Amino acid sequence: MDIELSTQDIAFRDEVRAFLRDNLPADVKAGAAATPSVFVEPDIGQTWNAVLNAKGWLGYQWPAQHGGTGWTPLQRYLFEKECAAAGAPNLTVLGLKLLAPVIWTFGTEAQKAHILPRILSGEDYWCQGFSEPGSGSDLASLKTRAIRDGDRYIVNGSKIWTTHAHHATGMFTLVRTNTEVKKQAGISFLLIDLASPGVSVRPILTNAGDHEVNQVFLEDVSVPAENLVGAEGDGWTIAKFLLENERGGSCHAPKLGYDLDQIENGAKQESDGKGGMLSDQTDWRRRVAKARLSVNALEMIELKIISEIAKGRAPGPQTSLTKLLASNLRQEIDLLAMDLFGLAGLQLETTRPLYGKDAPVPVHAPGAQVMAARYLNSRAWTIFGGTNEVQSTIIAKSVLGL
Helix, strand or coil, rough: CCCCCHHHHHHHHHHHHHHHHHHHHCHHHHHHHHHCCCCCEEEEEEHHHHHHHHCCCCCCCCCCCCCCCCCHHHHHHHHHHHHHHCCCCCCHHHHHHHHEEEEEHHHCHHHHHHHHHHHHCCCEEEEECCCCEEEEEHHHHHHCCEEEEEEEEEEEEEEEECCCCCCEEEEEEEEEECCCCCCCEEEEEEEEEECCCCEEEEEEEECCCCCEEEEEEEEEEEEHHHHEECCCCCCCCEHHHHHHHHHHHCCCCCHHHHHHHHHHHCCCCCCCCCCCCCHCHHHHHHHHHHHHHHHHHHHHHHHHHHHHHCCCCCCCCCHHHHHHHHHHHHHHHHHHHHCCCHHHCCCCCCCEEEECCCCCCCCCCHHHHHHHHHHHHHHHCCCCCCHHHHHHHHHHHCCCHH
């Protein structure tokens, strides 16, 4: 695998770097740094999305014919790496990186023309309705029912752990349209307007005090049949396609590396309690070095996958490997961040947001204030998008052939 950058690649990287230096708002960067959860709030995320959309870079993973940049896999990687290095917030992944590829791959021309531009403009904000009470890792057992009634579906059921449903205008969801066939074959992919009568959203607060996820209740919700993506029964195929994008649609190593840089630099300012600095402590340096090696190894795997995509091959089950490694590394790095601040890292401020003029005053440092909440929230990494156990099973069967 050749990972040397060409002259054109270097020029592209430098263009992205200059744009970020000149256009990333300071308050957006500060807000992202003070956000404990994976998903930034819309006041940050949509602001940054609008900046990128004005530049024409928001759909950086999209084909040009659908309003995207049409960048190569390497260009997309360089963009993500520079965004991470600049401290830019995570993009609103649910519409941009999960739903959009489903629409341009499986959707009708009318769906493409209506939905894709509204994702880029920010007019629509999507959430994902997959998991249900009792149907998480065993997603095929889902029970939310959609019954065809003329030109509409009547939907009843409940979705849980629905990220940002309280902000969303629409939910892309899996529903059961046929109970007489194998359970995977009876699932369909449906788009639901969350302003529809019969939809209610109940907040779920995390242990860290964040309102990121919700339970969504659907009671006799009437959904136009034109909101069906693909044919009835295609939902399981579409879901597998979407989850492959969720697990491998972005590179994790650049952001993990950035966070590790912040920890490493912070240790130069923190006392070890023995008259020196934490960065000089042998055990600490060993832990940081171990994490650094793991991040570098993950980056090599992700670059290998990018190389395969550049050759026209699908990401495949290798994305489960990157998801598994990234999840464990995320938790390891967040534990390091907690230990960086010692007792100050144990503060758990439940007021939100932790940025802006009304933010609570931190103990010791702003970085210390966010760490306990971030550590608690990162426990979910080994669950969402498929648990570690699910990823290990996929790797064993599809990659190792066991």
